[in-house]
Amino acid sequence: MANNLLEINNLTVSYGAFKIITEVTFALKPGEIVCIAGESGCGKSTLIKAILGIKQLGAQVTEGNIVLDGRDITHLGVEERRQILGTEIGYVPQNTRGSFNNIRTYGVQYRETMQCHGKRFDSKEAIKCFDSLNFPDSDRLLMYQPWEMSGGMNQRMAIGLAVLQHPKLMLCDEATSVLDVTSQKQVIEELAQLRNELGWSILFITHNLGVASHIADKLGVMYAGRMVEYGDIRKVLDDPVHPYTRSLLAAIPGKDRKMPVGLEGRPPLDGAEWEGCNFVPRCKYCKESCKTKPYSLHEIEPGHLVSCVEGRNVK
Amino acid sequence: MSETPLLEVRDVAKSYGKGKKRKEVLTDLNISLNEGEVLGIIGESGCGKSVLLNLIACLEPVSKGKLFFKGQEYTGKSPKDICRWFQVIFQDSEAAFDPKMTIRESMRENLKLLAENASDTDRRINEMVSMMGLATELADRYPRQLSGGQVQRMAVARGLVTEPNMLLCDEITSALDVSAQAMILQYMYELRVKRGLTMIFVSHDLALCSTFCDRIAIMQNGKIVEIGTPHQIMDEPKDEYTKLLLDAVLYVR
Numbered sequence: 001m002a003n004n005l006l007e008i009n010n011l012t013v014s015y016g017a018f019k020i021i022t023e024v025t026f027a028l029k030p031g032e033i034v035c036i037a038g039e040s041g042c043g044k045s046t047l048i049k050a051i052l053g054i055k056q057l058g059a060q061v062t063e064g065n066i067v068l069d070g071r072d073i074t075h076l077g078v079e080e081r082r083q084i085l086g087t088e089i090g091y092v093p094q095n096t097r098g099s100f101n102n103i104r105t106y107g108v109q110y111r112e113t114m115q116c117h118g119k120r121f122d123s124k125e126a127i128k129c130f131d132s133l134n135f136p137d138s139d140r141l142l143m144y145q146p147w148e149m150s151g152g153m154n155q156r157m158a159i160g161l162a163v164l165q166h167p168k169l170m171l172c173d174e175a176t177s178v179l180d181v182t183s184q185k186q187v188i189e190e191l192a193q194l195r196n197e198l199g200w201s202i203l204f205i206t207h208n209l210g211v212a213s214h215i216a217d218k219l220g221v222m223y224a225g226r227m228v229e230y231g232d233i234r235k236v237l238d239d240p241v242h243p244y245t246r247s248l249l250a251a252i253p254g255k256d257r258k259m260p261v262g263l264e265g266r267p268p269l270d271g272a273e274w275e276g277c278n279f280v281p282r283c284k285y286c287k288e289s290c291k292t293k294p295y296s297l298h299e300i301e302p303g304h305l306v307s308c309v310e311g312r313n314v315k
Numbered sequence: 316m317s318e319t320p321l322l323e324v325r326d327v328a329k330s331y332g333k334g335k336k337r338k339e340v341l342t343d344l345n346i347s348l349n350e351g352e353v354l355g356i357i358g359e360s361g362c363g364k365s366v367l368l369n370l371i372a373c374l375e376p377v378s379k380g381k382l383f384f385k386g387q388e389y390t391g392k393s394p395k396d397i398c399r400w401f402q403v404i405f406q407d408s409e410a411a412f413d414p415k416m417t418i419r420e421s422m423r424e425n426l427k428l429l430a431e432n433a434s435d436t437d438r439r440i441n442e443m444v445s446m447m448g449l450a451t452e453l454a455d456r457y458p459r460q461l462s463g464g465q466v467q468r469m470a471v472a473r474g475l476v477t478e479p480n481m482l483l484c485d486e487i488t489s490a491l492d493v494s495a496q497a498m499i500l501q502y503m504y505e506l507r508v509k510r511g512l513t514m515i516f517v518s519h520d521l522a523l524c525s526t527f528c529d530r531i532a533i534m535q536n537g538k539i540v541e542i543g544t545p546h547q548i549m550d551e552p553k554d555e556y557t558k559l560l561l562d563a564v565l566y567v568r
Contacts, residue, residue, distance in 0.1 A: 039494055040492050040495075180359045184565070185563040210566055210567045213567045248494065250497070252497075252522075252566075253526045257525045259500060259504055260501075260526060262495065
């Protein structure tokens with residue numbers, strides 16, 4: 001479809017022979033928020049790095065492509081990529097403490113970043129932007145240095161910097177998971193506000209389905225590099241089908257104050273090629289046939305894709 | 316007549332710096348904890364939760380106030396004197412284990428420090444490791460060879476080999492993803508049931524604490540603003556700040 005802002009087609013990313021992401025396909029429409037959830041090491045962050053083109057530890061896109069606004073950006077050169085990063089794709093990392101220089105003012109760092117992208121920095125515009133995001137003390141913020149700020153405020157300053165460049169697509173990599181609940185809620189609300197006012201599209205990576213359920217339109221669940229369930233957020237959360245999605249939901253402390261249920265073991269991270277479903281060793285519902293049946297996503301109802309339906313058969 | 320509480324924190328305050336730079340981080344805290352009770356301490360980053368744990372474990376001296384263990388004052392003792400009573404578990408356990416030692420070697424060090432008789436060391440280590448639901452072979456690995464959740468459970472097991480009266484847990488699950496966090500909670504809950512272990516559980520996650528604490532204390536700027544059972548805190552919060560925190564919890568909708 002032409003009206004997708006971002007399309008990930010059959011993407012495979014490998015570190016050497018080890019496939020960290022296998023055959024992931026999904027699309028992001030303008031103004032949509034898509035959340036990708038999964039446990040540590042499932043390839044969520046690598047997905048973001050693949051879109052940004054950060055080649056860390058020799059990670060390479062070996063199959064498939066990434067299309068941004070009709071243009072294939074999978075294998076762009078350094079110079080071409082520099083032109084779209086920041087200005088077309090904004091990025092809020094998990095650890096903004098590490099991305100700002102701790103002992104230089106935000107003003108200086110904002111200016112430098114804008115100039116790198118060939119834009120003029122106007123502090124009045126920045127303050128207006130802070131105001132629109134309800135940042136406290138907005139006219140003084142640019143004079144502060146990151147170490148003077150709380151983690152939550154620092155995270156919001158990173159969002160502010162991304163907003164100033166008016167990107168079409170925003171990538172948030174666990175942008176709230178280092179924050180405590182009150183700052184987390186603020187950041188989530190700000191992101192939702194940006195989407196409503198500026199029509200941003202956001203790809204939001206998190207392991208917290210509680211966070212996802214509050215902002216996302218669509219939810220993808222990844223396990224060991226594969227997308228195991230994908231669909232409209234309400235469909236996935238109200239009727240989770242894949243055994244892994246179910247176990248993720250069971251692990252979250254709920255309103256009923258019941259003990260959450262964990263998941264024993266760890267995902268296969270040895271890079272071995274899997275025949276059949278790679279969740280088999282940890283799956284409560286698996287059958288003999290699961291060990292050989294090749295992976296594929298089925299559409300069980302319009303807008304809800306799942307790679308395994310065994311979870312549905314068992315209460 | 317009420318029984319003597321296991322731990323009592325009486326009018327404890329902590330401040331850093333001198334003169335004009337003096338900053339009070341904890342003000343007049345009072346906590347009493349009975350044997351077998353689990354207390355959750357909730358608050359935002361920087362409210363003084365971790366400092367409080369450090370004070371209880373004598374890792375830092377108190378500025379004011381007194382600490383009692385089974386009715387006996389222990390203010391100002393060295394951590395070595397009281398490590399039989401308390402064991403602290405931190406957020407980043409991989410950093411708390413020596414990377415050049417296997418988990419088992421690290422655990423042996425703990426027992427050595429207490430001059431325990433060496434003959435049944437391994438048996439005790441194995442017992443604790445399996446109690447946390449891990450295979451005993453895993454104890455012969457190095458910390459980096461285990462997943463984050465496994466290392467954290469090993470840290471709990473290490474805390475328990477010396478058979479302390481109390482565990483002090485400082486944000487032990489906040490670096491983990493939800494599945495690993497739930498695993499830890501399950502085993503901690505089992506410990507409570509089987510051993511009647513007393514715990515202080517510091518966290519910023521109210522939903523998490525409400526699942527297994529007997530009482531929850533809400534801290535704001537170095538003060539406890541509200542303390543009560545999960546039911547009192549979650550369903551009938553009295554303090555404005557508690558209401559604010561409750562409002563910020565993002566449950567799955």
